[in-house]
Amino acid sequence: KKKAKIASKAATKAINTAGVLGAGIMGGGIAYQSAVKGVPAVMKDIRQDALDLGMSEAMKILNKGMQIGKVSVEKMAKTLSAIKPTLNNDDVKPVDIVVEAVVENPKVKDAVLCEVEGLLADDAILTSNTSTISIDLLAKNLKRPEQFCGMHFFNPVHKMPLVEVIRGEKTSDETVAAVVAYASAIGKSPIVVRDCPGFFVNRVLFPYFRGFSQLLQEGADFRQVDKAMEKFGWPMGPSYLLDVVGIDTAVHCVGVMADGFPERMSALANDPVELLYKQDKYGQKNGAGFFAYS
Ligand code: NAD
Incomplete structure (x- = not known):
C-alpha cells in the first residue's frame, strides 16, 4: 500500500529539477537539454575535466545558436546557470529525477545507481541512459525498482528527437508516465519500449x-x-x-x-x-x- 502511494505521488509530482550522473558525451548533452528547456540540472561526475568539458560543450551549442540569432545573451546566461556541475553526490539529493549516464559497465552502473538511490527522496525517479544493459538487471539491487526505468537518449542529444523510455518488469505505470512527461517537457519525442537487447532503435x-x-x-x-x-x-x-x-x-x-x-x-x-x-x-x-x- 505504501509503495502504491509513493508511486502515485510520482505520477502527479512535476519534474522541476534533474540530476545527471556523468558529464561525458551523453551526460553533458542531457544536462544541457534539460537546462535549455527550463528544467535545471545538477551534473555530477568524478572528474573535474569531464565537468569542464560538459560545460564547454553546452557553451559551444549556445554560441552557435547566438551566431545564427536563435539564442539571446539572456538565454545563454540562463541556460548555463541552470546547469550545476559538481563532484559531490550530495548535490543530487533534492532532484526529482536522475538520469544516470556513466560508463557502459554494469558493475559501475550498479554501484552508482544504488548509491544515488539511497540519497534521493522516496518519490524521486531513477533512470539509466544505458544503450545495451538490461534494465531488469540494473533494477536487481535497487530498493525501489518500480521507480526505475531506462531513458535512452541518442547522440548528439540536442539534435536527436527520440528518447526510448524502457520499461522494466517492475517499472510502475506512474514512473513511465512521469518519465514520458519529462522527456516531452525537455523537447524530446518519447516512445515506450520493453526491456530487450537493442531496445527498439538498435x-x-x-x-x-x-x-x-x-x-x-x-x-x-x-x-x-x-x-x-x-x-x-x-x-x-x-x-x-x-x-x-x-x-x-x-x-x-x-x-x-x-x-x-x-x-x-x-x-x-x-x-x-x-x-x-x-x-x-x-x-x-x-x-x-x-x-x-x-
Ligand atoms: P563518456 O565516456 O563520454 O562519459 C562517461 C562519463 O561518466 C565520464 O565523464 C566519466 O568520468 C563519468 N563517470 C564514470 N564513473 C562515474 C561515477 N561513478 N559517477 C559519475 N560519473 C562517472 O560516455 P558516454 O558516451 O557519454 O556514455 C554514457 C552512457 O550513455 C553509457 O551508458 C552509454 O552506453 C550511453 N549512451 C551512449 C551513446 C553515445 O553515442 N555515446 C548514445 C546513447 C547512450
Missing part, C-alpha cells in the same frame, strides 16, 4: 548495419553505399553513421545483439566494421573510421 539499426557489412564483403564501395542512401533520402549513409556512433560502440552493440538474438544476428566472420575496430579506427571520436577527420 534492433532496427543493427540488422541494417549487418546488411551494409555484407554488401562490403560482396565488393561494394562504402562511399557509393553512403551516396545511394543519401539519394534515397536518408540524412547520411551507414559508413558515416557508424563513424558518428563510434566503431567501438558499434562492435560492442553487435556482440550484445548477437548474444540476444543468436539465430538472427550471429556475428559475421571478417566483418569490415570489426576490422576497422581492430585497427583502432573508432570513427569521429579518434579521427579515423571509414572516413578521416581532422
Whole structure:
C-alpha cells in the first residue's frame, strides 16, 4: 500500500529539477537539454575535466545558436546557470529525477545507481541512459525498482528527437508516465519500449548495419553505399553513421545483439566494421573510421 502511494505521488509530482550522473558525451548533452528547456540540472561526475568539458560543450551549442540569432545573451546566461556541475553526490539529493549516464559497465552502473538511490527522496525517479544493459538487471539491487526505468537518449542529444523510455518488469505505470512527461517537457519525442537487447532503435539499426557489412564483403564501395542512401533520402549513409556512433560502440552493440538474438544476428566472420575496430579506427571520436577527420 505504501509503495502504491509513493508511486502515485510520482505520477502527479512535476519534474522541476534533474540530476545527471556523468558529464561525458551523453551526460553533458542531457544536462544541457534539460537546462535549455527550463528544467535545471545538477551534473555530477568524478572528474573535474569531464565537468569542464560538459560545460564547454553546452557553451559551444549556445554560441552557435547566438551566431545564427536563435539564442539571446539572456538565454545563454540562463541556460548555463541552470546547469550545476559538481563532484559531490550530495548535490543530487533534492532532484526529482536522475538520469544516470556513466560508463557502459554494469558493475559501475550498479554501484552508482544504488548509491544515488539511497540519497534521493522516496518519490524521486531513477533512470539509466544505458544503450545495451538490461534494465531488469540494473533494477536487481535497487530498493525501489518500480521507480526505475531506462531513458535512452541518442547522440548528439540536442539534435536527436527520440528518447526510448524502457520499461522494466517492475517499472510502475506512474514512473513511465512521469518519465514520458519529462522527456516531452525537455523537447524530446518519447516512445515506450520493453526491456530487450537493442531496445527498439538498435534492433532496427543493427540488422541494417549487418546488411551494409555484407554488401562490403560482396565488393561494394562504402562511399557509393553512403551516396545511394543519401539519394534515397536518408540524412547520411551507414559508413558515416557508424563513424558518428563510434566503431567501438558499434562492435560492442553487435556482440550484445548477437548474444540476444543468436539465430538472427550471429556475428559475421571478417566483418569490415570489426576490422576497422581492430585497427583502432573508432570513427569521429579518434579521427579515423571509414572516413578521416581532422
Ligand atoms: P563518456 O565516456 O563520454 O562519459 C562517461 C562519463 O561518466 C565520464 O565523464 C566519466 O568520468 C563519468 N563517470 C564514470 N564513473 C562515474 C561515477 N561513478 N559517477 C559519475 N560519473 C562517472 O560516455 P558516454 O558516451 O557519454 O556514455 C554514457 C552512457 O550513455 C553509457 O551508458 C552509454 O552506453 C550511453 N549512451 C551512449 C551513446 C553515445 O553515442 N555515446 C548514445 C546513447 C547512450
